[in-house]
Amino acid sequence: MKDIFFCPEESHFYSNCLENFVLRDCQNLESIVEFGSGDGSPVIHSLLRNKFEGLIQGYELNTSAWKAANSTIDEYHLNHKYVIHNYSLFDADRPEATYLVANPPYLPAPDNDIYMPLLFGGIDGAAITNELLSLDYENVLVLVSSYSNPLSTIQKAADYGYSVNKFVVLPLQFGYYSSEPKVKKHIEELKKQKMAFYSGDYYFLAGVLFTKSQKAAINLSNELAQVMTSL
Numbered sequence: 001m002k003d004i005f006f007c008p009e010e011s012h013f014y015s016n017c018l019e020n021f022v023l024r025d026c027q028n029l030e031s032i033v034e035f036g037s038g039d040g041s042p043v044i045h046s047l048l049r050n051k052f053e054g055l056i057q058g059y060e061l062n063t064s065a066w067k068a069a070n071s072t073i074d075e076y077h078l079n080h081k082y083v084i085h086n087y088s089l090f091d092a093d094r095p096e097a098t099y100l101v102a103n104p105p106y107l108p109a110p111d112n113d114i115y116m117p118l119l120f121g122g123i124d125g126a127a128i129t130n131e132l133l134s135l136d137y138e139n140v141l142v143l144v145s146s147y148s149n150p151l152s153t154i155q156k157a158a159d160y161g162y163s164v165n166k167f168v169v170l171p172l173q174f175g176y177y178s179s180e181p182k183v184k185k186h187i188e189e190l191k192k193q194k195m196a197f198y199s200g201d202y203y204f205l206a207g208v209l210f211t212k213s214q215k216a217a218i219n220l221s222n223e224l225a226q227v228m229t230s231l
């Protein structure tokens, strides 16, 4: 299990965001694409607590995580609702879907030689998140960290025509992966360049629903930017 992403607090938060921002508003037969399913537990928990009759297609590069996810999916007989592919969404024939959802890799570091290379989010931590916003899905739910150049993500989203429809913020303590000395040191450097925001041991993790609809009545991007840079 050592090589599978493990951070229950973060995974629960992601699962709650999925329920509150996506599954509850979903028409029954909608389809959802997930980047980086991990051990599948966030989606599985949400499916067990909600009535959703559509299909969630996940993509997970880590084979151990993919196997663990499939065994839990079998255990709960969710095979018709949650299918995970053992390759990257970026290499796939991307399926059509109303929502793209992810707790993406967002660790900033000089390179991917870190405890878990698949958690590397590029030099500023925002590279994968920003790439996900370029895929042109109508709605994107992603977790955004305040130490991963959040302003670049908010700007990219606007460039791609997204509004910030909803968001919720969780203060989190630096954990096992972000406390790795090489990563922490890099985050300290990013702070000086106003690309990372944290205070003491705490940073903010936001669950953000970006939406492309021209009709989106609200755009909370300024509010999100304010909160994420307030530490």
Ligand SMILES: C[S@@+](CC[C@H](N)C(=O)[O-])C[C@H]1O[C@@H](n2cnc3c(N)ncnc32)[C@H](O)[C@@H]1O
Pocket (backbone or CB within 6 Å): 005, 010, 011, 014, 035, 036, 037, 038, 039, 040, 041, 042, 059, 060, 061, 062, 065, 087, 088, 089, 090, 102, 103, 104, 105, 106, 118, 119
């Ligand atoms: C922060 S973890 C989130 C895992 C799970 N969704 C959760 O919240 O517990 C990010 C996951 O993305 C996976 N990942 C990284 N790059 C990927 C890629 N290009 N394609 C698919 N999965 C990827 C990692 O292996 C990791 O399991």
